[in-house]
Amino acid sequence: MNNLEKFLNDKLLPISEKLQKNKILAALMEGFIRTSPITLGIALITIIGNFPVPGWTQFLTKIGIFQHVEAITNGATGVFSLYVVYSLAFSYAKQLKTNERNASLISLASFIMLMPQSVTTTVMKSGHATSQAIGALKLDYLGGQGLFIGMILALVITRLYAALSKKNLMIKLPESVPPMVTQSLSPVFVVTIIFVLVFIVRVLFGLTPSGTIFQFFVDAINAPLNSLVASPLSIILIMELLAIFWFFGIHNAVLQGPLGAVSMTMIVGNITAFQHGQKLPYLLPSVIYMGMYAAGFMGLVTFVMIRSKSTKMKQLGKLAFIPSLFNISEPIMFGMPIILNPLFFLPQVFTQLIAGFVTWGLTTTILPISLNPTMSLLPWTTPTFVKMPFSGGLNYTILMVICMAIGILMWYPFIKVADNKEYRLEMELAKKEQTETAAEKEAEAVTE
Numbered sequence: 001m002n003n004l005e006k007f008l009n010d011k012l013l014p015i016s017e018k019l020q021k022n023k024i025l026a027a028l029m030e031g032f033i034r035t036s037p038i039t040l041g042i043a044l045i046t047i048i049g050n051f052p053v054p055g056w057t058q059f060l061t062k063i064g065i066f067q068h069v070e071a072i073t074n075g076a077t078g079v080f081s082l083y084v085v086y087s088l089a090f091s092y093a094k095q096l097k098t099n100e101r102n103a104s105l106i107s108l109a110s111f112i113m114l115m116p117q118s119v120t121t122t123v124m125k126s127g128h129a130t131s132q133a134i135g136a137l138k139l140d141y142l143g144g145q146g147l148f149i150g151m152i153l154a155l156v157i158t159r160l161y162a163a164l165s166k167k168n169l170m171i172k173l174p175e176s177v178p179p180m181v182t183q184s185l186s187p188v189f190v191v192t193i194i195f196v197l198v199f200i201v202r203v204l205f206g207l208t209p210s211g212t213i214f215q216f217f218v219d220a221i222n223a224p225l226n227s228l229v230a231s232p233l234s235i236i237l238i239m240e241l242l243a244i245f246w247f248f249g250i251h252n253a254v255l256q257g258p259l260g261a262v263s264m265t266m267i268v269g270n271i272t273a274f275q276h277g278q279k280l281p282y283l284l285p286s287v288i289y290m291g292m293y294a295a296g297f298m299g300l301v302t303f304v305m306i307r308s309k310s311t312k313m314k315q316l317g318k319l320a321f322i323p324s325l326f327n328i329s330e331p332i333m334f335g336m337p338i339i340l341n342p343l344f345f346l347p348q349v350f351t352q353l354i355a356g357f358v359t360w361g362l363t364t365t366i367l368p369i370s371l372n373p374t375m376s377l378l379p380w381t382t383p384t385f386v387k388m389p390f391s392g393g394l395n396y397t398i399l400m401v402i403c404m405a406i407g408i409l410m411w412y413p414f415i416k417v418a419d420n421k422e423y424r425l426e427m428e429l430a431k432k433e434q435t436e437t438a439a440e441k442e443a444e445a446v447t448e
Helices: 002-020 023-034 036-041 043-049 056-062 066-078 080-096 100-113 144-165 179-185 188-206 213-225 232-247 252-275 283-295 298-306 311-325 330-335 342-363 373-377 384-447
Strands: 118-125 128-135
Touching (some): 002 384, 023 330, 036 066, 036 080, 036 311, 036 330, 043 066, 066 080, 144 213, 188 213, 232 252, 252 283, 252 373, 283 342, 298 311, 298 330, 298 384
């Protein structure tokens, strides 16, 4: 382990630090970190609203509370792409030394302009159900499915704003005009050019079968995967793609089509066979899925972080630990951040892949599994360690523990390297502050 840490410190960390000096990557990391209060703040309400107790959600619905839980969570994570667009544009504008607020607002406006502005719903007219388009924005694109497009758009619009602002396109106002008014009115021509370009992009994507840039992106990713069947290799492929896409900021919601189709095939097929006392048709793919899921359990990462030396890592680990136990990973993904952080590319991409093949090998050789597929119907917030003993008995629990151990072994050295780096920065900052304080006291003494 020490040799691995030395290799990471000597070889990988310098590369990571060099990449992080890139303005785009630096802006991405800062932008994601700035959204941490939202992902951490909403975690408690998300857990309460989806507490893993049978009938809990139905109870909250019956007493009229669940609709308010949904409203609060939708206001945070359901429109999370909006916050990312604004935060990322602000951070990138700061890197480019241009007006942060203008760039952020223009990016946010452009993001909404590219969205479909109506939703088709069923309404009752004269006792008959009919389809009708109503003016609305889809939460799908405001949330996970719009995250990647939002990131790209924030970077492009901010870069465009910064470039055009240097082309003598800004309106010159007298010095007597208040700065706030000048900053608001001077970029009118620049903003007009940007919005015209956004209009052209919207029209062009409107000519495609997808209709919008958002749906075009979703269709492009889903098309090669829609024909996948529920097999061990398919599960490994989908889960690995989820890990890779998540690293690049593409939310799992983008793959809900093929993933949902495959997972529902496995769940329904297994439960039907289980109820009739038959052999489960999708036993191996289901176990591989759970093994890869266990290896990617973010609670393991936060547990390691709590034991860190640096204040940042330790505090973030403590704050994110409870949410991660209930499978809420956003505080860690955006708070570290793991997304687009070169140092965490290897564990994020390869941990679940290794666990998938290890699960496959052990299940077909020395650890035969008997599975209770009805456990897959538990709420998504059910902690992994709670599901284990009820899902498949001793062998299944042993297998999941092995997969979790793989997760810890994969993540530990990288978190240790990141922790050492943060600790050094904190010590340097503390030393600098002590020096400045001592200098101030010395100056005061001389003055007296």
